[in-house]
Amino acid sequence: MKKHHLLIQPRLRKYSGNLLSLLFIVSFFLTSCQQEEATEKQPNILFIMTDDHTQQALNAYGQGLLDSVYFPNMDRLAKEGALFKNSFVTNSICAPSRAVLLTGKYSHLNGKVDNVGPFNWDQPTYPKLLQEAGYATALIGKIHLGGKPQGYDFSLTLPGQGNYYNPEFIRNGEEEVKFEGHCEALIPQFVVDWIDKEWDRSKPFAINYHTKAPHRNWMAEEKYLDYLEDQEFEFPGNFFDDYEGRGTAAREQEMEIVDNMYWGWDMKFEENPFSGEPSRLAAPFGRMTDEQMEAWNAVYGPANEKFKEELPEGRELARFMFHRYLRDYLKVVKSVDDGIGEVLDYLEANELLDNTIVVYTSDQGFYLGEHGWYDKRFMYEQSLSTPLLVRYPKEIKAGTVVEDLVMNLDHAPTILDYAGLEKPDDMQGESWRALAAGEEIPWRDAIYYHYYEYPGPHSVKRHYGVRTDRYKLIHFYYDIDEWEMYDLEVDPNEMNSIYDDPAYEEVQEMLHTRLEELREQYGDSDTLNQQFIERSLSKN
Structure with a gap:
């Protein structure tokens, strides 16, 4: 090349x-x-x-x-x-x-x-x-x-x-x-x-x-470096989710803003402001021209210095990182x-x-x-x-x-x-x-979904499932075997799985049937899953 x-x-x-x-x-x-x-x-x-x-x-x-x-x-x-x-x-x-x-x-x-x-x-x-x-x-x-x-x-x-x-x-x-x-x-x-x-x-x-x-x-972009810097946003209602009401997958992911973002790559600090150590993944500032870096520092420099002076914790730390x-x-x-x-x-x-x-x-x-x-x-x-x-x-x-x-x-x-x-x-x-x-x-009355990249970045478990206009059924597999189900009309934020809830017994049965029909229609199977798992393990 x-x-x-x-x-x-x-x-x-x-x-x-x-x-x-x-x-x-x-x-x-x-x-x-x-x-x-x-x-x-x-x-x-x-x-x-x-x-x-x-x-x-x-x-x-x-x-x-x-x-x-x-x-x-x-x-x-x-x-x-x-x-x-x-x-x-x-x-x-x-x-x-x-x-x-x-x-x-x-x-x-x-x-x-x-x-x-x-x-x-x-x-x-x-x-x-x-x-x-x-x-x-x-x-x-x-x-x-x-x-x-x-x-x-x-x-x-x-x-x-x-x-x-x-x-x-x-x-x-x-x-x-x-x-x-x-x-x-x-x-x-x-x-x-x-x-x-x-x-x-x-x-x-x-x-x-x-x-x-x-x-x-x-x-x-340079013209938008200071855009929204004075804009305040409300936390989403479930920002401080404790993941009760769901299974292992929601609890064991690694994609939380406060716990999993990098101080360099994501938060735009040249070092960890709490320890002073280099960030695990630095922002690519070295690509910028002197003029670009000067414009960048004019906006992010004062805010970063203020943060390092205060070193907020708890909700205020979450507020800074979210914003x-x-x-x-x-x-x-x-x-x-x-x-x-x-x-x-x-x-x-x-x-x-x-x-x-x-x-x-x-x-x-x-x-x-x-x-x-x-x-x-x-x-x-x-x-x-x-x-x-x-x-x-x-x-x-x-x-x-x-x-x-x-x-x-x-x-x-x-x-x-x-x-x-x-x-x-x-x-x-x-x-x-x-x-x-x-x-x-x-x-169609339903869609089929399948995610494969585990083990991998963000530790989201392998899973597949079906979604209709109202309901959703998800199967997490590989190192776990767990099912989740949601009534999106009652629980649009998907906070509480209703899998095995007696009130939804007929709905659950219908979703299992529809899931298997879609897997057959689109040619997916447990045999293929195993092949992709073995291929993934061979790369690691």
């Missing part, structure tokens, strides 16, 4: 329909007939995926946590299109979720069950099918699947998790280039540049526009929202927006202090659910709300459906296109 470490300063531009140059107008008219012929048959597709953005941090979902924090461009998609209230993932962890997106198959069939094992790019994916059908395809941002991306005419991807400041990108799976700037300012620029300069206008385009944010470690985490998380979401706005504005100024299906989602949800946690992985609601917004005015009425249970498994078949293509027989999801259009069609 070639490596070029020259810092490249990107060109910043603003786009306006009133300021189009004469040269662009001439170019537009020369290609408009050819473009119109292609796009009349097939729409453009802009698939936006963030990393760890949760429904609680999106105003359109109206969950009340962020009454004073606004993300206008994401909200615009909800107002002008469809919002899916019950959107879920099949495996709440980054790389497996992305593999499900591309393949339309569960983790146990596409082979990517955790963040460790390789992803097989040789298998069929929806971008390959779009490319074969005549789409111009691009992947820009985070993919986190390793290997050389297939199915794309152009790719510019972050290696692994990538970095917020002055990040490296890999061009077309081969050439590594380092850019100066913030990741969430760069990625939308790259998207616009590809459409503006590289897109073959004789073809419709299909772009995977994937951000790094708001993935850990939440290092804000440092939540503010940093929301700061990078703000940059993501800006980037989405930049791309939407460009498409609108160039009369492309209304013939472009815009999908916004995340690879999973995330905890913002619920149960005292950050991170994801569990089948509990905050990490199981994920945002899903879709704008396409040719079919979707503004302000549409979809209540049906959809999964990230459904995205690939849906995109192929919009492109006029049949899904392959081995794709397990279903197209939600008709649901977004407001049609009533036969649809």
Whole structure:
């Protein structure tokens, strides 16, 4: 792999329909007939995926946590299109979720069950099918699947998790280039540049526009370093959860804000303020230029010094850590929202927006202090659910709300459906296109979930389960054998398992039956579980 470490300063531009140059107008008219012929048959597709953005941090979902924090461009998609209230993932962890997106198959069939094992790019994916059908395809941002991306005419991807400041990108799976700037300012620029300069206008385009944010470690763009620093937030009602009423898994996890976050990586201290020792995992300040570091220290320096003078304990320590985490998380979401706005504005100024299906989602949800946690992985609601917004005015009425249970498994078949293509027989999801259009069609009554990465980071036990519109049944296995069940109407915060409660005997029996039916339908089994366990143990 070639490596070029020259810092490249990107060109910043603003786009306006009133300021189009004469040269662009001439170019537009020369290609408009050819473009119109292609796009009349097939729409453009802009698939936006963030990393760890949760429904609680999106105003359109109206969950009340962020009454004073606004993300206008994401909200615009909800107002002008469809919002899916019950959107879920099949495996709440980054790389497996992305593999499900591309393949339309569960983790146990596409082979990517955790963040460790390789992803097989040789298998069929929806971008390959779009490319074969005549789409111009691009992947820009985070993919986190390793290997050389297939199915794309152009790719510019972050290696692994990538970095917020002055990040490296890999061009077309081969050439590594380092850019100066913030990741969430760069990625939308790259998207616009590809459409503006590289897109073959004789073809419709299909772009995977994937951000790094708001993935850990939440290092804000310079213009947002002091954003929300004076904003106070209430603890979620179950922040100080004692985990009574649930089993071993909830008690033995390692994803608590107060006990498990790192002073360097997460809290942005250069050392442990209590011991003075270097943090177990330091923030990557060495990547920053002198000017960037100066701006950073102007905001975080005084707050950190004040903390070291006071060294709060108990509830006040929890308050500081919760606010440092939540503010940093929301700061990078703000940059993501800006980037989405930049791309939407460009498409609108160039009369492309209304013939472009815009999908916004995340690879999973995330905890913002619920149960005292950050991170994801569990089948509990905050990490199981994920945002899903879709704008396409040719079919979707503004302000549409979809209540049906959809999964990230459904995205690939849906995109192929919009492109006029049949899904392959081995794709397990279903197209939600008709649901977004407001049609009533036969649809699933339950979803299936399976998480595999244990032993592993955050110590979340292996588990699988079923969720209906009201109830949830979870089986934790491997080193334990425990069941949990919840009535989400009575206990939406999932504080008390009702498994073996006589009042729910018939419901429990129904959920066990439905779970086994779904495992058979999707081809999952205890035999496969054992194979993945043995594969995991061989790596360790």
